[in-house]
Amino acid sequence: MEGLANIFPPEKITVIVNTGDDLQYLGCHVSPDLDIVTYALAGIADREKGWGIEGDTHNCLDQLEHYAAETWFRIGDRDFATHLLRTAFLQQGFSLSEVTEKIRTSLKVRVKVLPMTDHIVATRIKTPSGVMEFQEYFVKRKFQDPVEDVTYEGASLATPAPGVIPAIENADVIVLCPSNPILSIGPILAIPGVRDGISKTRAKIVGVSPIVGGKAIKGPLDRIMENLGLEVSPFGVAQLYKGLMKGYVIDQLDRSAVPKITSLGMKVLATNTMMDSVEAKIKLAQETIKFAETLT
Amino acid sequence: MEGLANIFPPEKITVIVNTGDDLQYLGCHVSPDLDIVTYALAGIADREKGWGIEGDTHNCLDQLEHYAAETWFRIGDRDFATHLLRTAFLQQGFSLSEVTEKIRTSLKVRVKVLPMTDHIVATRIKTPSGVMEFQEYFVKRKFQDPVEDVTYEGASLATPAPGVIPAIENADVIVLCPSNPILSIGPILAIPGVRDGISKTRAKIVGVSPIVGGKAIKGPLDRIMENLGLEVSPFGVAQLYKGLMKGYVIDQLDRSAVPKITSLGMKVLATNTMMDSVEAKIKLAQETIKFAETLT
Numbered sequence: 393m394e395g396l397a398n399i400f401p402p403e404k405i406t407v408i409v410n411t412g413d414d415l416q417y418l419g420c421h422v423s424p425d426l427d428i429v430t431y432a433l434a435g436i437a438d439r440e441k442g443w444g445i446e447g448d449t450h451n452c453l454d455q456l457e458h459y460a461a462e463t464w465f466r467i468g469d470r471d472f473a474t475h476l477l478r479t480a481f482l483q484q485g486f487s488l489s490e491v492t493e494k495i496r497t498s499l500k501v502r503v504k505v506l507p508m509t510d511h512i513v514a515t516r517i518k519t520p521s522g523v524m525e526f527q528e529y530f531v532k533r534k535f536q537d538p539v540e541d542v543t544y545e546g547a548s549l550a551t552p553a554p555g556v557i558p559a560i561e562n563a564d565v566i567v568l569c570p571s572n573p574i575l576s577i578g579p580i581l582a583i584p585g586v587r588d589g590i591s592k593t594r595a596k597i598v599g600v601s602p603i604v605g606g607k608a609i610k611g612p613l614d615r616i617m618e619n620l621g622l623e624v625s626p627f628g629v630a631q632l633y634k635g636l637m638k639g640y641v642i643d644q645l646d647r648s649a650v651p652k653i654t655s656l657g658m659k660v661l662a663t664n665t666m667m668d669s670v671e672a673k674i675k676l677a678q679e680t681i682k683f684a685e686t687l688t
Numbered sequence: 689m690e691g692l693a694n695i696f697p698p699e700k701i702t703v704i705v706n707t708g709d710d711l712q713y714l715g716c717h718v719s720p721d722l723d724i725v726t727y728a729l730a731g732i733a734d735r736e737k738g739w740g741i742e743g744d745t746h747n748c749l750d751q752l753e754h755y756a757a758e759t760w761f762r763i764g765d766r767d768f769a770t771h772l773l774r775t776a777f778l779q780q781g782f783s784l785s786e787v788t789e790k791i792r793t794s795l796k797v798r799v800k801v802l803p804m805t806d807h808i809v810a811t812r813i814k815t816p817s818g819v820m821e822f823q824e825y826f827v828k829r830k831f832q833d834p835v836e837d838v839t840y841e842g843a844s845l846a847t848p849a850p851g852v853i854p855a856i857e858n859a860d861v862i863v864l865c866p867s868n869p870i871l872s873i874g875p876i877l878a879i880p881g882v883r884d885g886i887s888k889t890r891a892k893i894v895g896v897s898p899i900v901g902g903k904a905i906k907g908p909l910d911r912i913m914e915n916l917g918l919e920v921s922p923f924g925v926a927q928l929y930k931g932l933m934k935g936y937v938i939d940q941l942d943r944s945a946v947p948k949i950t951s952l953g954m955k956v957l958a959t960n961t962m963m964d965s966v967e968a969k970i971k972l973a974q975e976t977i978k979f980a981e982t983l984t
Contacts, residue, residue: 418773419715419772419775419779420715420772449745451744451747451765451766452748452766452768452769454766455765455766455767455769456772458795459770459773459791460794461769468747469745469747469748469751471751472765472768473750473754473755473757474751474755476715476716476768477752477755477757480757494755498754498755498756499754
């Protein structure tokens, strides 16, 4: 995403973001994925932690501890401003898209950022200890529970946010970023019209594998795939996108998976996919786009 | 209040607090008077500013400025925790009294703190520029507007919070603190049953003048009294409490007002009322209580 924003005019890029992880915290509407995408594009994200604003303080949370409030979801003081503003606007009747637009323009982000939907969709995780809200599973319990099932509650009644379907229809290239296909891309594809829109668009559709050498780049994807009986490999992920994705970028470490993935009807590019620097991000974005252009 | 808490077992003291200044800020229910009373009793108040928590940061507000939100009401990061907690509890159906109790016990405050009412009462200020919410008049416009009238919207339909009337009925001494009789004590007395309860209790009722040498100790009281055609003096304030207050503590500077105040049927103690140190607070509390005990 940041790589793409470096090689294209940012105004030409739209990021469609999962909101299945959204949570209510002390009356605030928190949209962690929208926020980290916006903060990253604004250049203020805390890259080390992977969420929140760089250099943020936690005095509000510290005081909340005095009140014995739950504080496992670590919201920083500046980050709270985003949630307070969002909540106030939602309470005034604005949509999540409208607030997202307000926040990204305030932060001078030129890439368009769209929530997948303005409706409430909640990713729920079924575990041996019961069904959990996403953040309870992910942050509070540090994704230690075996995952028996993942559902996107509310998805079937939701509609894509304004701009989502036109962005898909008018795109030249759609990149399924190396996110968790079950927890991050899955909820987006579950919104009626999105999967269908992607399968009908004339855009080149390319994905980047989130599994490298049998491990997730980050997060619990490898564990979840194993729990769900899926092959923990680029091939296992590619199967989830069958019929949707035309080209797949995998790491050179997984070069041996090329024939199996090709058998799914996809072209494969094996290259270095580890984005450990801005340069690496830009290089991967360039290679991915160049590869996408070769797709039919 | 802090003086009294030093000379009596704190558990024996109840503070009944004005909530007419409460405001909604970005969906948060802010109760500035409850908060400063609780913070002061907890020993964490920012004494220099007269509101908020000592040493608090303003990173949330700073970020809100990036979003072009109104930030004239200067809420600190720790202070936000109090408002977030209060709002979340109110949204869950708890009363303002219940949240206030939760906050004061969390902060280990042993003095009982009660909001005057659990209902919404809003102090409104009529000025040549229109009718204003209290905080708009007070904080945003720095009490520069001439005051034509003060009303307590919602007061006539409100009831005292649980514990308010019993505290008044069972008190040995009631101190009308040196607060603004129109903006701070006025709303409390406007709650049906409070003024009547005070006039019927067997407690000794004593006040401390907020006007010294023709000036308000702090805030706009002198200006407001002048605007409303009241005498800007301890006598002018005493007139507002006629029939309610039995004894009045005024500053020695205003000794000449003693005969006029006595003519209202009150006993008067003229002493040093400037509370510029903890010692001075304790001394004034001791003198006030000793004086109250001489009242019938």
